[in-house]
Amino acid sequence: MVVFLLLSKSHQNHLPFMKQKISRVLLVALSAILVLSSCSKAPEQSKYIPKEASFVASINTKQLEQKLLESGLSNEKILETISKTASGADGSEDTSNPVTKGVKDFQNSGVDLKGTLYFFSSATPDGKMYYATIGKLTDASKFEAYVTKNIPNVTVTTADKVKIGIVKIEEGTNATLAWDDKTVMALISPDFEKYSSFMDTDAPAVDNSAVLTTEVKRLFNLKDDEKASSMTSFKEFSKENADIAYWANIDATVENSLKNMPGQAGMAVAMFGNGLKKLIEGSFYISSLNFEKGKVVAKSTGYYGKELKELLDKHDSKTVDIKQLEKYPSDNVFGYAIMAFDTHLIGDLIKALGYDSMIDMQLTKMGITMNDIMNAFNAEIAVIGSDFTVKETPSMWDSTYTNKEPSAKWLFTFKIGDEKAFDKLISLPDMKDVIVKEGDKYILKEVPPTMGAKIEGKDIIIGSSQELVDNYATGKSGGKISGDMISNAKGNVSSMYIDFQKLSKNVPASVFSEVPDSLVTDVKGLLKELKTQSGTVSGGKQVSTAELTFVNQDENSLAQIIKLCTKAYGIFKQKQAAEAATWSQMGDDEEIDTAVAPPAATNVQ
Known part of the structure; x- marks a missing residue:
């Protein structure tokens, strides 16, 4: 965009001549390059994120606000609704509401609420992990006034034109605020050793304020090659024009974990750390999440480094076996999860480590090898659920009360791989009480009476009843799952589906006995279904998607969520106020009774 402005000002008197000399195609190409470069440019505050960051999440507040405005919502309207719904029966605005007051104060804090916010986790040069937020300022003096007024016990100092404030949260946990004329950041470093200790809970907490003060000074003065923005993967992340975007730096995540993982977990990570570092070197993830009309859409792409790519290329990406879904004997399926992969991949990962x-x-020593286990199973796994209900049964203690117990049919299935390897595995002494082979049939032993299990051919099937398992094994009652469910899984490495409407319609009203009917209707009528898919690995990357669909397809999903939460908050606050009034009235009655009634207790002894 800067280039475009310079061109505009420098050559505005020569444009007629240029149009004659430059073809229309080149002009279109030049315009496209300029537009793309301006759109993909990362916000200014991203230059303060170090390349050691394990992850970075960005929130495009301007884009989110625009989507809410299209649904008739603004920040002011949301706050007004909260304050009125949380007030008394007259509907007057509750200006003392802490949520309303806090947000209104922050709106005037000098923080740019229409700029991109960044959240990230990183480590100091000496390995101390911390979490941080970075935002843009419109008025640094307003922000300093907000800090001194609203944050108790804050100490503000100045270092190289950067204001630094130390905020004590609890013993051993301090937050550090830092800002200059354009940017504000907040860092916090929990004492992981203290919180992970089960034996020495009285160990003194570590004060991290000095460490974080040094770190914010470093972040404000990062050299170009020290910035995350210098990395190719972060540049890809910066191109995401999403409501919320996420970048996972796998190299840094492992490195920081090796330095900071406490206790036994840290020892375990350290044992295979070098092999893991080599395996995942150059790998990263980029994800995006967008609130659209009637749905929330998420996309994640995994980019695999040289070592991991070579390992994955050795194993063809298997796609799910659709027959595992098609055989299920019910037309009332509310969800499933299905996946397929080469079990030998696990063996190669262990070898790489x-x-x-x-x-x-x-x-x-047991008479088998790791390769025997990898050969014994074919990792084609499916979990399917159907016929969800909530049953009401009389309480065993009091027949006037009922217990509400959720109930559903379910089935879990996976496959046998090489039969010789599987036979070798089940011949182990520890397996004789679990599974045996009689002739050419495998028999599962000691199946709980409330469940069913069977091995049919190469399918190992476990379910909520023997009838369900038998019907699935024969396939006589299958083929009832809808086409949308099937197509969601077809051709993918893994897939998941949940039908929220089938779940909600079978929940009786008595479950929500203390919730107003209007809110129950809104909750039940909010979500329609969830679909997820993970494709095959190709060219060193893998794409996964998720789509959460809403019943109302005409309004932005974020607006629907906010309206429902605002309504629920108002109902909660009104109920809270009513209960407080009731207890207060009871207290007043007791005082009146005590004052008027004679001291009867002295006569009953």
Whole structure:
């Protein structure tokens, strides 16, 4: 955009001549390049994010606000609705409401609420992990006034034109605020050792204020090659024009975990750390989430580095077996999760981490190898649920009360791989009470009476009843799952589906006995379904998507969520006020009774 403005000012008197000399195609191409470069440029505050960041999330507040405005919502209207719905029966605005007051104060804090906000996790050069938020300022003096007025016990100092405020949250946990004329950041570093300690809970907490003060000074003075924006993966992330975007720096995540993971977990990570670092080097994830009309759409792309790409390329991406869904004997399926992968991939991952020899040494004592286990199973897994209900049964203690118990049919299935390897596995002494082979049939033993289980061919089937398992195994009553559910899974490595309407319609009204009918109707009528898909790995990357669909397709999904939450908040506050009034009245009655009635207690002894 800067280039475009310079061109405009420098050559505005020569445009007729240029039009004669430059073809229409080149002009279109030049315009496209300028537009794309301006759109993909990261906001100014992103330059303060270090390349050691494990993850970065960005929130495009301007874009979100515009979507709310299109649905008739503004920040002011939302606050007004909250204050009125949380007030008394007359509907007057409750100006003392802490939520309303707090947000209104922050709106006048000098923070740019229409700019991009960044959240990230990183580590200081000496390995101390912290979480941070970075935003844009419109007025630094207003922000300083807001800090001194609204944050108790804050100490503000100045270093190289950067204001630094130390905020004590609790013993050993301080937050550090820092800002200059354009940018504000907040850092916090929890004492992980204190919170992870189960044996020495009285250990003194560590004061991190000095460490964080040093870190904010560093962040405000990062060199170009120290910034996350210098990395190719972060540049890709910056192109995401999403409501919410997410970048996972896998290299930094592992490095920071190796330095900071406390206790036994830290020891375990350290043991295979070098192998893991080599395996995931150059890998990263970029995700986006957008609130659209009638749905929330998420997309995630995993980019795999050289070592991991080569390992994944050794194993063809398997797609799910649709027959696992088609055989299910019910037309009232509310959801499923299905996936497929080559089990040998797990073995190669273990080998890449350097643990194969140690594991094989232990398994050999049992008479098997890791390769036997990988060969024994074919990782085609499905979990299916149907016929959800909530049953009301009389309480065993009091027949006037009922217990509400959710009930559903469910089935879990996976497949046997190489039969010789599987036979070798089940011949182990520890397996004789679990599964045996009689002739060419496998028999599952000691199945709980409330469940069913069976091995049919190469399908291992476990379900909520033996009848369900038998019907699924024969396939006589299958083929009832809707086409949308099937198509959602077809051709993917994994898929999930949930039908919220089938779940909600079978929940009796008595479950919501203390919730107003209007709110129950809104809750039940909000969500329609959730679909997720993960495609095959191709060219060193894998794309996954998720779509949360709403019943109302004509209004933005975020607006629907906010309206429902605002309504629920108002009902909660009104109920809270009514209960407080009742208790207050009871207290007044007791005082009156005590004052008027004779001291009867002295006569009953």
